[in-house]
Amino acid sequence: MHFYVGSSYAGGQWATGDEPLYYIVSPKDVVIAKPRDAKDHISWLLQHGWHEKALAAVEAGQGRSDLLDEVGSSYLDHLIVERKYTEAASLCPKLLRGPTSAWERWVFYFAHLRQLTVLVPYIPTENPRLCDTAYEVALVALTTNPSFHKDLLSTAKSWPPVIYSALPIISAIEPQLNTSSMTDALGEVGMNIFILILITNFGYYYIFSIMNYFTMSGTSKVVCN
The missing domain is CATH 1.25.40 (Serine Threonine Protein Phosphatase 5, Tetratricopeptide repeat)
Structure with a gap:
C-alpha cells in the first residue's frame, strides 16, 4: 500500500484555500481522503x-x-x-x-x-411575515378549547388584522354559540376584534349577521379597548 499526497502546486505546496487530498493506493483499491x-x-x-x-x-x-x-x-x-x-x-x-x-x-x-x-x-407577524393561512390556522386552533380562549383574545388583539382573514375564525366560533364552550373571552373576540376587521374588509352586511349571532347567544356585553 502506498500513500500519495495530491497538490495544486509542484513539490507538495498547497495553494491558499485549496483542500488537500490524500490518495491511499493498494493493489485493489484507491481511497481518496481529506481532512x-x-x-x-x-x-x-x-x-x-x-x-x-x-x-x-x-x-x-x-x-x-x-x-x-x-x-x-x-x-x-x-x-x-x-x-x-x-x-x-x-x-x-x-x-x-x-x-x-x-x-x-x-x-x-x-x-x-x-x-x-x-x-x-x-x-412572527413580520420579518418574516407568513402566508395568511398560517395565521388563520393558528387562530382557529385557539378556538377549539375554552382553556385557549383568553390566549385567542390576546393574540387576536396583538396581531395586525391585515395578516389574516377573519372569516375562518368566525366560522370556527359560530358552532360554539349557545353551547357550554362559549366563554366571555370568545365573546369579546367575536364582538370587538372580528367585527372591527369585518367593518374594514367586508362591510356592514357581515357585521349585522355576526351581531345577530351573538345577540341570539345571549352575549350582549361589548368591551371596546
Missing part, C-alpha cells in the same frame, strides 16, 4: 444526537450559515420525536432564521400534531 472540515464535524455531532453542541458550533461560526437550517430542522425533529413540543416551539425563533417557507412548514406540522397552540406565542 475533516467544520461541516463534517457538525454532521458527526448530529449523527450522535448532540444537537445542542451542533447548534453551538454553527453559531460560533464553525460552519456556513446555511448549515443552521439543517441543524435547526434536525434539532426540532429530535424534540418532536421526544414529544417535547413546548421546548421545540420555544426554540423556533432561534432555529428558523431561513426562508419564510421554513416557518410555514413548522406551523402546519404543529397543526398536524395538534400542538399548534404551544407555537402560537412564537409565530
Whole structure:
C-alpha cells in the first residue's frame, strides 16, 4: 500500500484555500481522503444526537450559515420525536432564521400534531411575515378549547388584522354559540376584534349577521379597548 499526497502546486505546496487530498493506493483499491472540515464535524455531532453542541458550533461560526437550517430542522425533529413540543416551539425563533417557507412548514406540522397552540406565542407577524393561512390556522386552533380562549383574545388583539382573514375564525366560533364552550373571552373576540376587521374588509352586511349571532347567544356585553 502506498500513500500519495495530491497538490495544486509542484513539490507538495498547497495553494491558499485549496483542500488537500490524500490518495491511499493498494493493489485493489484507491481511497481518496481529506481532512475533516467544520461541516463534517457538525454532521458527526448530529449523527450522535448532540444537537445542542451542533447548534453551538454553527453559531460560533464553525460552519456556513446555511448549515443552521439543517441543524435547526434536525434539532426540532429530535424534540418532536421526544414529544417535547413546548421546548421545540420555544426554540423556533432561534432555529428558523431561513426562508419564510421554513416557518410555514413548522406551523402546519404543529397543526398536524395538534400542538399548534404551544407555537402560537412564537409565530412572527413580520420579518418574516407568513402566508395568511398560517395565521388563520393558528387562530382557529385557539378556538377549539375554552382553556385557549383568553390566549385567542390576546393574540387576536396583538396581531395586525391585515395578516389574516377573519372569516375562518368566525366560522370556527359560530358552532360554539349557545353551547357550554362559549366563554366571555370568545365573546369579546367575536364582538370587538372580528367585527372591527369585518367593518374594514367586508362591510356592514357581515357585521349585522355576526351581531345577530351573538345577540341570539345571549352575549350582549361589548368591551371596546
